Amino acid sequence: MPSYTAPTKDAQFILHDVLNISGKEIPGFADLDRDFTAAILEEAGKIASEVLAPLNMVGDTEGCRLENGVVYTPTGFKAAFDQMKDGGWPGIDMPEEYGGQNMPYVIGTAVGEFFSAANQAFTMYQGLTHGAASAILAHGTDAQKDKWLPKMVSCDWTGTMNLTEPHCGTDLGLMRTKAEPQDDGSYKITGQKIFISAGDHDMAENVVHLVLAKIPGGPEGIKGVSLFIVPKFLVDDEGNLGARNGVSVGKLEEKMGIHGNATCVMNYDEATGYLLGDMHKGMRAMFTMMNEARLGVGMQGLAQAEVAFQNALEYAKDRLQGRDVTGPKNPDGPADPLIVHPDIRRNLMEQKSFAEGARAFMLWGATLIDQAHRAKDKDADGLISLMTPVIKGFLTDKGFDMTVQAQQVYGGHGYIEEWGMSQFARDARIAMIYEGANGVQALDLVGRKLAQDGGKHVMAFFDLVKTFCKDEAETEGMAEFTGPVKTASKDLQAAAMYFMQEGMKNPNNALAGSYDFMHLFGHVCLGLMWAKMAKASLKALAEGTSDPVFHQTKLATARFYMARQLPMTATHLARIQSGADPVMALEAANF
Amino acid sequence: MPSYTAPTKDAQFILHDVLNISGKEIPGFADLDRDFTAAILEEAGKIASEVLAPLNMVGDTEGCRLENGVVYTPTGFKAAFDQMKDGGWPGIDMPEEYGGQNMPYVIGTAVGEFFSAANQAFTMYQGLTHGAASAILAHGTDAQKDKWLPKMVSCDWTGTMNLTEPHCGTDLGLMRTKAEPQDDGSYKITGQKIFISAGDHDMAENVVHLVLAKIPGGPEGIKGVSLFIVPKFLVDDEGNLGARNGVSVGKLEEKMGIHGNATCVMNYDEATGYLLGDMHKGMRAMFTMMNEARLGVGMQGLAQAEVAFQNALEYAKDRLQGRDVTGPKNPDGPADPLIVHPDIRRNLMEQKSFAEGARAFMLWGATLIDQAHRAKDKDADGLISLMTPVIKGFLTDKGFDMTVQAQQVYGGHGYIEEWGMSQFARDARIAMIYEGANGVQALDLVGRKLAQDGGKHVMAFFDLVKTFCKDEAETEGMAEFTGPVKTASKDLQAAAMYFMQEGMKNPNNALAGSYDFMHLFGHVCLGLMWAKMAKASLKALAEGTSDPVFHQTKLATARFYMARQLPMTATHLARIQSGADPVMALEAANF
Structure with a gap:
């Protein structure tokens, strides 16, 4: 069975040596x-490796089951869920007034x-x-906050997001679920929602569904969509659970993975719902919470890459197969460990440099969210808004790729x-799809975020990279890192410039290159993160750190990223600059 | 349920317009x-789409089962297997004297x-x-041929390959399975083999296992390995089935996919075996049949990409979601089909250009095998030997990537x-692993094939590309195709040159770039195939073909490959030229 050890040391390095979070002027930091x-990290790491990891394969093998309308989670899930609740983990960054611990999002x-x-x-x-x-x-x-939040922050009641319907996912304007207004101010919700993660289960007393639906007579399309709170069990004013609401699980989906999560078809049959926020502004x-949700999904990409890497690394050290071409490394054994082979190294270094770079990127992004929300910093809000599709799209694509590479280390055993x-x-695999498929992320990035506020945020990003590279150009040992980042950033600027110029003539010139742009952007971000990590490690080494190996390893990994990953930016740029024609040439019928 | 239509028209185009097979001086051509x-193609296509495709999901869902030592295949498999046998498909390229149809390998x-x-x-x-x-x-x-082949060519008896053991896959020198010589010239085979595809099942009267094992007292390691025929049921001199041999299924593996195939742990307990070929030369x-087997696995990569593409394309045409930014394409419907969106096009064009390019590459490779075997052409043998790891490694890596991209078109439904x-x-996914994991293919390519016969074969490949580009440079309309292929080929030559120069100093300079080299080589080959297909289509159009759309589509797809895929060669070269240091810098303990 695979194992997992939380990378607490690496997270500490990023939080403090790289991001210097306690020095930031953000309330709570x-x-x-x-x-x-x-x-905190040690405690979380302990519960992750000792309680959650051992249930991972159980969840995959058993899956969830639906019996007489009731969803059962895999063996051990409920006890683990109770442990998470007891530790207060679900509400760690929720407000104290609702029972949370009010810690920063980061x-x-x-x-x-x-x-x-x-x-x-x-x-x-x-x-x-x-x-x-x-x-x-x-x-x-x-009133709504007081009624719902305390139980949700504690996870006594869990929540869901109901957007997708059978005939519409990305294009929610096509939605058919209806919300009929009632005399008491509530609504009767009727319709079918699909792909509802955690849609129902046996670990909580109640499930609070947030459901998008249309109030008859409202505007056409996406502008007539409102958001509703629809609980599984109705709740009275004292917070007591009442009658079962008109919502039921139609089916559990059979999926490629995440079997331990109940992905439900939810049927709403005149279920009582309460309008959340403004009518027709669902x-x-x-959208206001999408940055967080998408960052969270990007994090899943990183997370699976990390755990897969840890296991691939162990296997590569343990499994004896073949000999080092430069001479045996395990002469007394029947063969050398896999890790002596250069191509296994190449594979492992790709995984390692991705996971650590992605962790820095994600934690940086999370501090921007805190800066935006806690310090009301609009520039930070604009910057994280720009980078959100990059974090979601790039980290989940690469995260999946890395799990596939980790699997490859095992050969047939993988x-x-x-x-x-x-x-x-x-x-x-799912993280590339849910919370907006990655193609939609690319569209969001190029079609919306890039030009937002007159292109202010992307210019701010370029400035940030430029300033860093300029400031550090003179720092001893930094040139080998700032050089490649500068080159990569120039590729990104050239791509943005191409979109501006050629996209004016034909928007497809920009959209046909959107996916490449998202990846190009991601590489520049990870390159920047690696340069920042290199800076922190050079400083630690110069100051006589007690752990020189950790920092030398960081520098070696940063070098790998510069030499072996950043060259991708040139190819992405070349593809982008070929424009719409090669992509759009065919009539649909002639494919 | 997904569907499949055999691309017979495309195969015909490649066989005749591109490869001109009937004009080749190869016996039987x-x-x-x-x-x-x-x-032939129509008939095969019919059985593929009508008989085999409907059972694909059945096989995945039901899987195989082992009950009281007997393996049962999914519902419908046996009847389909009988139909394949009745049609003579299993022996299509086997010699007539053993019941085959003696058609070329292509x-x-x-x-x-x-x-x-x-x-x-x-x-x-x-x-x-x-x-x-x-x-x-x-x-x-x-005698062995007469005894075993007629029943195997007809698939009355099926066969297996037994190489892997629990502690060794790639490094077969570590093998423990033993073959004790008996007085009657046979051997008693004892040991355990794992990952034995088609290891046992209920569709054939007998299973003929080919088993690698060591005869005690022979040379150490890989040089002491011999190959044995070990039938499930012993066969007497008249060809009658006799007693059950000492071979049994220990377990069926639970796998990520190919559930319809029985992947067995095979236990040999003093099973009677017969030496095949020379002692210790197993x-x-x-190896002599590895080129064929690896080409066959490369073909699987293409095959899954093709069927996934077909279904993704249908979905992209059917599913209505969002609007074309340049104006509605389906103004009377609630939304436009997915295929209007540039990023969906980009995705589909990547799939299409891969599948068709890979098909040409594979069929070209197959004609080289025929040229080598039927026309005893040593140069063809050397060339296909060089390209075999490229076909296997590149086509299966890309083939898998394309199935993932096809899945992405479906969003959550994927x-x-x-x-x-x-x-x-x-x-x-399995095709990247079995028949030599793709990292091993890269090692075979760079560590062995590149320098084989003094580098003669890679020089022949470069000449072939150079000659084609030179010959066609003047052909009207060909410059846009020969130009990018020439550039890509120069990247490949530069990479080979780097390996020669720097690999002399340290072999890891070559091996650390082996995977990138395999992909770089693959892109050059597909680029060449696209240029050849463009040539054929330009010719057909000039001659007033009755199907201009087919050929115009080919040209557009060729342009896509040149503009959007070939630029990868520059990145692969840059990664290769960064050498071993970034890859090998860390001590294993410091990862």
Whole structure:
């Protein structure tokens, strides 16, 4: 069975040596010193490796089952869920007034990676609850917050997000679910929603569904969509559970992975619902929390890559097969370990440099969210809004690729389910799809975010890279890192310039290159992260750190990223600059 | 449920317009005119789409089961297997004297793609039999051939290949299975083999295992390995089935995919076996058929990409979601079909240009095998030997990637099993692993094939590309295709040159770039194929073809490959030229 050890040391390095979080002028950040975060990370890491990880394969093998309308989670899930609740983990970054611990989002993200790596399907139950609670927090009335949030922050009640219908996913304007207004101010919700993660289960007393629906007579399309709170059990004014609401599970989907999570077809049959936020402004209510949700999904990509890498690395050290061509490394054994072989190294270094770079990127992104929300910094909000599709799209694409590479290290043993490597790939696959398929992320990036506020945010990003490279150009040992980042960033600028110039003539010149742009952007971000990590490690070494090996390893990994990954930017640029014609030439009928 | 239509028109175009097979001076090729191959391809396509494809999802869902030592295949497999046998398909390229149809390997490959695309797990039963029969054909005594081949060519008896043991896959020198010589000239085989595809089942009267084992007292390691024929049921001199041999199925593996194929742990307990080929020369016997087997696996990569593409394309045309940014294409409907969106096009064009390019590459490779075997052409043998790891490694890596991209077109519907897109990805995944994991293919290419016969074959490949580009540079309309191929080929030459120069100093400079080299080589080959297809289509158009749309589509797809895929060669070269240092810098303990 695979194992998982939370990368607490690496997270500490990023939080403190790279991001210097306790020095940031963000409310609540001054408390985040090394000892404080170490204690949290260690505790989270422990529950991740000891409680959640051992249930990962159980969840995959057993899956969920629907019996007489009741959904049962795999063996052990409920006890583990109770342990998570007892530890207060679901509400770690929720307001104290609703029972949370009010820690910054960056801390929630750091521990969220551990939980997700240990057991993605399990962690989704609380992840969806977090998303639904955030929506109520942002858009609910005080009465709604008081009624729903305390139980959701504690995960006594869990939450879901109901967007997709059988005939529409991305294009929610086509939605058919209806909300009929009632005399008491509530609504009767009728319709079918599909792909509802954590849609029902046996671990919580109640499930609070957030449901998008149309109020008859409202505007056509997406502008007539409103958001509703629809509980599984009705709740009275004292907070007691009442009658069962008109919502039921039609079916559990058979999926490629995340079997431990109940992906439900939800049927609403005149279910009682309560309007959340403004009428017909349901999409806006969804969008305000999308940055968080998408960052969370990007994190899942990283998380699966990390756990897959850990296991591939162990296997590469243990499995004896073949000999080092430069001379035996294990002369007394029957063969050398796999890790002596250059192509196995290449594979492992790709995984390692991705996981660590992605972790830095994600935690940086999370601090921007805190800066935006806690410090009301609009520039930070604009920057994270720009980078959100990159974090979601790039980290989940690459995260999946890395799980596939990790599987490859095992040869045939990676393909059988016994070793657990297949599950990492199967679970990681969903993150490329949900919360907006990655093609939609690319469209969001190029079609919307790039030009937002007159292109202000992308210019800010370029400035940030430029300033860093300029400032550090003179720092001893940094030129080998700032050089490649500068080159990569120039490729990104050239691509943005191409979109501006050629997209004016034909928007397809930009859209046909959107996916490449998202990846090009991702490489520049990870390159920047590696340069920042290199800077931190050079500083630590110069200051006589007690752990020189850790920092030398960082430098070597940064070099790998520069030499072996950043060259991709040139290819992405070349593809982008070929424009729409090669992509759009065919009539649909002639494909 | 997904569907499959055999791409017979495209195969015909490649066989005749591009490769001109009936004009080749290879014994048996003169018969291969358009009508003849059309009849075969149509018939094979029919059985693929009508008989095999409908069983693909059945095989995935039911899987095989082991009950009281007996393996049962999924519902419908046996009847389909009988139909394949009745049609004579398993022996299509086997010698007539053993009941085969003696057609060239290229025809077996062309129809093999159809069968494999329709149902990979099913087709493996006859694929493994073909491999085992080829080994007996190449290395058996006349008596062995007469005894085993007629029943294997007809698939009354099926075959398997037993190489891997629990502690060794790639490094077979570590093998423990023993073969004790008996007085009657036979051997007693004892040991355990794992990952034995088609290891046992209920569709044939007998299973003929080819087993690698060590005769005690022989040379150490790989040089002491011999190959044995070990039947499930012993066979007397008249060909009658006798007693059960000491071979049994220990377990069926749970796998990521190809559930319809029985992947067995095989236990040999003093089983009677017969030496095949020379004593201690078992690996040589295996190697002589490896080119064929690896080409066959590369074909599986293409096959899964093709069937996944077909379904993704249909979905992209049917599914209404969003609007074309340049103006509605389906103004009377609620939305436009997915295929209007540039990023969906980009995705589909990547799939299409891969599948068609790969088909040409594979069929070209198959003609080289015929040229080598039927025309005893040593140069062709050297060239296909060089390109075999490229076909296997590149086509299976890309083939899997394409199934993942096809799945992505479906959004959430691609992740649930109902639509069948997950199965294509899960099935395609194995081809990157078996018959030598792709890292081993890269090692074979760079560590062995490149320098084989003094580098003669890679020089021949470069010459072939150079000559084609030079010859066609003046042809009207060809410059846009020969230009990019020339550039890509120069990248490949620069990479080979780097290996020669820097690999002398340290072999790891070559090996650390081996995987990139395999992909770089693959892109050059597909680029060359696209240029050749463009040439054929330009010619057809100039001659006033009755199907101009087909050829214009070819040209547009060729342009896509040049603009959007070939630029990868520059990145691969840059990665290669960064050498071993970035890859090998870390101590194993410091990862």
